[in-house]
Amino acid sequence: SRTFSPNAGSTYQQAIESKNKSTNAFVYLSNSDTPPAQCSEGPLHGLPIAIKDNICTAELPTTCSSGVLQEFTSPFDATVVELLKQAGGFITGKTNCDEFGMGSLNTHSIYGPVVNPFQPSSSTAPWDDRERRSAGGSSGGSAAAVAAGMCYAALGTDTGGSVRLPASYCGVVGLKPSYGIVSRWGVISYSDSLDCVGILAKRVSDVGNIFNILAKYDEKDLTAARPCSRRKAESVCREAMDRWKGKGKLKGLRIGVPKEYFPSPLSPTVLAPLRTLLSSLSSLGATLVPVSLPATPYALSAYYVIACAEASSNLGRYDGVRYGTRVEPPPGSDLRRTADVYAHTRTKGFGREVQKRILLGTYALTADAFDNYFLQAQRVRKLIKQDFDKTFKIPNVLSTPSSLLPDFDATSPTTSGVDVLIHPQAIRTAPPLSPPDSKSESELDVYVQDVLTVPASLAGLPAMSVPVGEGEDGWPVGVSVVGQWGCDEMVLRVGEVVE
Numbered sequence: 359s360r361t362f363s364p365n366a367g368s369t370y371q372q373a374i375e376s377k378n379k380s381t382n383a384f385v386y387l388s389n390s391d392t393p394p395a396q397c398s399e400g401p402l403h404g405l406p407i408a409i410k411d412n413i414c415t416a417e418l419p420t421t422c423s424s425g426v427l428q429e430f431t432s433p434f435d436a437t438v439v440e441l442l443k444q445a446g447g448f449i450t451g452k453t454n455c456d457e458f459g460m461g462s463l464n465t466h467s468i469y470g471p472v473v474n475p476f477q478p479s480s481s482t483a484p485w486d487d488r489e490r491r492s493a494g495g496s497s498g499g500s501a502a503a504v505a506a507g508m509c510y511a512a513l514g515t516d517t518g519g520s521v522r523l524p525a526s527y528c529g530v531v532g533l534k535p536s537y538g539i540v541s542r543w544g545v546i547s548y549s550d551s552l553d554c555v556g557i558l559a560k561r562v563s564d565v566g567n568i569f570n571i572l573a574k575y576d577e578k579d580l581t582a583a584r585p586c587s588r589r590k591a592e593s594v595c596r597e598a599m600d601r602w603k604g605k606g607k608l609k610g611l612r613i614g615v616p617k618e619y620f621p622s623p624l625s626p627t628v629l630a631p632l633r634t635l636l637s638s639l640s641s642l643g644a645t646l647v648p649v650s651l652p653a654t655p656y657a658l659s660a661y662y663v664i665a666c667a668e669a670s671s672n673l674g675r676y677d678g679v680r681y682g683t684r685v686e687p688p689p690g691s692d693l694r695r696t697a698d699v700y701a702h703t704r705t706k707g708f709g710r711e712v713q714k715r716i717l718l719g720t721y722a723l724t725a726d727a728f729d730n731y732f733l734q735a736q737r738v739r740k741l742i743k744q745d746f747d748k749t750f751k752i753p754n755v756l757s758t759p760s761s762l763l764p765d766f767d768a769t770s771p772t773t774s775g776v777d778v779l780i781h782p783q784a785i786r787t788a789p790p791l792s793p794p795d796s797k798s799e800s801e802l803d804v805y806v807q808d809v810l811t812v813p814a815s816l817a818g819l820p821a822m823s824v825p826v827g828e829g830e831d832g833w834p835v836g837v838s839v840v841g842q843w844g845c846d847e848m849v850l851r852v853g854e855v856v857e
């Protein structure tokens with residue numbers, strides 16, 4: 359077996375040594391003094407890859423940044439981890455995140471917040487005294503690890519924006535693939551119908567490399583997209599791409615710019631880089647089409663109802679009995695009552711944000727609230743999907759009867775609709791990390807950050823954040839490229855032109 363590439367190894371290793379402490383990105387590191395002689399030959403041979411701490415690894419703990427899973431180590435690797443290892447990747451460590459993926463700033467973590475490694479070029483402060491801004495969440499550790507050069511790529515999870523938002527705040531590329539394309543087996547569930555494993559790296563081509571390794575059908579994942587749906591989506595998508603791929607120009611590509619994605623909390627600072635990008639895409643031959651997705655304003659509320667409801671059910675398994683932390687009731691209580699252990703474990707083990715969401719989710723599922731909250735949210739989810747399906751030229755293979763698919767002709771000039779959507783990824787650049795007790799930010803503001811990421815999650819669509827420049831404050835601005843279900847390759851292709 360070959361030895362670990364010393365150059366790559368030492369550069370990444372040096373970055374870990376000099377930057378991990380002040381970013382707080384890794385919560386567990388492999389013993390990297392022992393070069394991974396066990397690394398297989400393959401496209402990722404010896405390349406260090408970071409894994410978000412809610413994805414199971416057999417050699418390192420998996421804690422979801424939660425008190426309830428301290429000391430927990432999974433007996434197996436998640437399928438995605440296994441695939442990376444088979445391709446020669448070296449799992450370099452586990453990254454900090456919001457507890458169970460719940461958050462947008464990576465501040466709800468038992469390990470403390472992740473500090474964004476970015477420093478504007480105008481800043482003269484020493485790196486360790488740089489302005490403290492959030493790396494975004496919940497995959498903040500993964501984004502910071504990539505941005506600080508501590509790994510070649512990182513895996514995160516994206517339920518409602520947790521890969522795209524940190525990518526945008528840290529100035530790296532972050533892809534949330536189509537729902538069901540990458541295996542969730544061994545990924546700790548937050549909200550199963552929304553959870554996706556996402557990929558972060560500095561370049562779109564590196565994200566694409568990892569995507570090709572991970573986008574495999576896994577029969578262990580019961581929600582995995584079936585091979586026939588994958589093949590169908592691939593063929594309709596290829597047909598559409600044949601019009602413009604490989605020409606170096608974008609003639610024939612139709613880009614939708616949805617008007618609902620410029621909501622009032624959007625900071626004007628993200629607009630200039632977006633405008634520059636759109637005009638350069640149009641000079642390459644792409645057609646810009648203003649589009650409307652009218653259900654968008656309801657997406658955020660629907661997302662939080664569905665995500666909390668599913669989380670309340672998923673997190674029921676942390677009972678202090680089967681695995682994870684166990685907190686015994688104080689002396690004097692009747693220890694035979696399992697309910698006491700259960701209540702104490704959950705009260706001590708879960709952080710405040712997680713407890714809040716379990717309560718909200720449980721409420722949304724009660725008989726009294728079910729119709730007005732949970733069902734209503736499912737109706738909104740359906741409207742969001744319909745909005746996207748009406749806007750894209752390419753049919754959604756999951757909702758189109760296969761008998762209709764052969765009639766689809768992507769090359770016909772009469773086929774209306776767009777190939778991809780492009781919109782701002784976040785409403786602002788990375789927000790400052792406020793000192794622990796300050797109430798500078800209203801609690802609601804934190805959730806508003808997700809307004810531009812949750813629609814693609816509800817519809818299960820591939821979406822990628824690509825850095826496109828800087829805001830007036832000199833901090834990174836990302837744009838989002840969104841495609842029809844199964845058109846991940848198209849999103850990556852457009853992303854390469856955008857970056």
Ligand code: GLN
Binds near residue numbers: 495515519
């Ligand atoms: N910020 C969103 C939430 O808290 C999204 C999180 C995620 O994608 N894991 O639910």
